[in-house]
Amino acid sequence: MNAGIVGSTGYGGIELYRLLANHPYTEKCIMYTSSQQGGAYSEVYPHVSDLMDDPLRDVEEAEGIDTMFIAAPPGVSAELTPLLSKKGIRVIDLSGDLRLKKSGEYEKWYGRTAAPEEMTEAAVYGLSEINREKIRNADILSNPGCYPTASLLGLAPLLKHQQADTGSIIIDAKSGVSGAGRKAGLGTHYSELNENLKVYKPGEHQHTPEIEQQLSEWAAGPVTISFTPHLVPMTRGILTTMYVQLNEPVSTESLLDSYRTFYENDPFVRIRKPGNYPQTKEVTGSNFCDIGLKVDERTGRAVIAAVIDNLMKGAAGQAVQNYNLMNGWDERTGLKFVPMYP
Numbered sequence: 486m487n488a489g490i491v492g493s494t495g496y497g498g499i500e501l502y503r504l505l506a507n508h509p510y511t512e513k514c515i516m517y518t519s520s521q522q523g524g525a526y527s528e529v530y531p532h533v534s535d536l537m538d539d540p541l542r543d544v545e546e547a548e549g550i551d552t553m554f555i556a557a558p559p560g561v562s563a564e565l566t567p568l569l570s571k572k573g574i575r576v577i578d579l580s581g582d583l584r585l586k587k588s589g590e591y592e593k594w595y596g597r598t599a600a601p602e603e604m605t606e607a608a609v610y611g612l613s614e615i616n617r618e619k620i621r622n623a624d625i626l627s628n629p630g631c632y633p634t635a636s637l638l639g640l641a642p643l644l645k646h647q648q649a650d651t652g653s654i655i656i657d658a659k660s661g662v663s664g665a666g667r668k669a670g671l672g673t674h675y676s677e678l679n680e681n682l683k684v685y686k687p688g689e690h691q692h693t694p695e696i697e698q699q700l701s702e703w704a705a706g707p708v709t710i711s712f713t714p715h716l717v718p719m720t721r722g723i724l725t726t727m728y729v730q731l732n733e734p735v736s737t738e739s740l741l742d743s744y745r746t747f748y749e750n751d752p753f754v755r756i757r758k759p760g761n762y763p764q765t766k767e768v769t770g771s772n773f774c775d776i777g778l779k780v781d782e783r784t785g786r787a788v789i790a791a792v793i794d795n796l797m798k799g800a801a802g803q804a805v806q807n808y809n810l811m812n813g814w815d816e817r818t819g820l821k822f823v824p825m826y827p
């Protein structure tokens with residue numbers, strides 16, 4: 486099986502290379518660029534010297550590829566996916582281009598022209614644990630956003646079991662700076678970021694409709710959330726802390742039991758014990774999503790904490806998990822990493 490990476494020079498691209506280089510069923514990995522054709526990949530990333538010195542190529546020349554991973558800014562996949570599909574190449578898109586199904590939503594939140602409707606319709610939303618059966622048959626896979634992955638995995642059991650007051654959901658999210666990509670601007674300059682913490686895009690972040698779309702499907706009715714992301718001075722990691730009013734009283738122990746049952750066949754979701762809340766460092770470099778929670782009996786709210794590595798379960802890791810499912814392989818193939826610690 487041969488794979489290609491569009492956007493290979495970015496953070497999502499280099500993380501995909503790290504995974505595919507060790508993937509037993511991927512013979513070749515071809516690296517594409519829109520700006521640095523001809524140069525060796527190891528010139529962009531010297532840490533892969535002697536491992537990947539192949540020249541970077543132009544995607545227009547793509548051939549002999551079975552699956553193309555697209556890890557490029559918004560708008561690229563909307564244009565490229567129809568062309569690749571026509572060539573019979575399966576697409577796994579890490580951007581937000583194919584995630585929003587409702588007409589007008591992409592234009593509203595991303596401020597640009599949406600992909601052709603038939604592409605968005607054909608794209609399967611790749612939240613692996615929830616959509617496994619559809620993913621197995623996908624030719625176009627839309628990989629979830631980093632914040633939506635942590636938020637949705639943390640909320641799925643409550644929503645699917647109709648235990649949540651769906652008008653009450655607050656998601657307070659924090660991300661490491663690699664989430665902004667390699668070419669991020671001034672806001673990610675060391676001296677702006679170091680010893681600092683800030684809110685950005687409260688109520689207007691592009692992942693809001695993606696989370697609402699999935700929650701509404703589970704709740705079988707419209708769900709509106711309050712979603713506030715924060716930028717944290719660390720390289721990798723996302724922590725989402727979610728506050729949900731419960732419909733009926735339930736104990737922490739019993740809610741944790743129902744989460745454990747819900748995810749019992751999902752090797753990458755780990756549910757913590759009562760009183761144990763996951764930390765971003767505990768999943769770094771791995772494809773795990775770790776979840777801890779407490780029912781605050783005083784307020785009747787569940788407080789749920791979910792952590793992921795934004796470049797792994799939030800991007801390249803989940804993309805490879807979906808690649809495995811699409812090819813009928815064990816979904817853990819090439820992903821059996823113990824998290825890096827400390």
Ligand SMILES: NC(=O)C1=CN([C@@H]2O[C@H](COP(=O)(O)OP(=O)(O)OC[C@H]3O[C@@H](n4cnc5c(N)ncnc54)[C@H](OP(=O)(O)O)[C@@H]3O)[C@@H](O)[C@H]2O)C=CC1
Nearest residue numbers: 492494495496497518519520556557580664666667668800
């Ligand atoms: N970073 C993260 O944690 C996550 C990122 N994502 C999404 O994945 C995508 C990639 O993000 P990330 O790797 O962080 O971003 P980066 O900015 O690090 O890299 C993006 C890469 O895209 C390439 N690119 C730019 N313009 C074009 C173009 N017109 N055509 C083709 N390629 C282009 C660039 O490489 P070159 O100039 O060589 O072509 C660049 O290296 C984004 O859509 C992002 O939103 C999703 C989940 C998490």
Ligand SMILES: CC(=O)N[C@@H](CCC(=O)OP(=O)(O)O)C(=O)O
Nearest residue numbers: 580581630631660661664665691
């Ligand atoms: C820290 C940080 O800046 N994170 C990025 C995540 C972007 C992303 O993943 O964008 P799409 O999934 O929409 O392509 C952001 O908040 O915009």
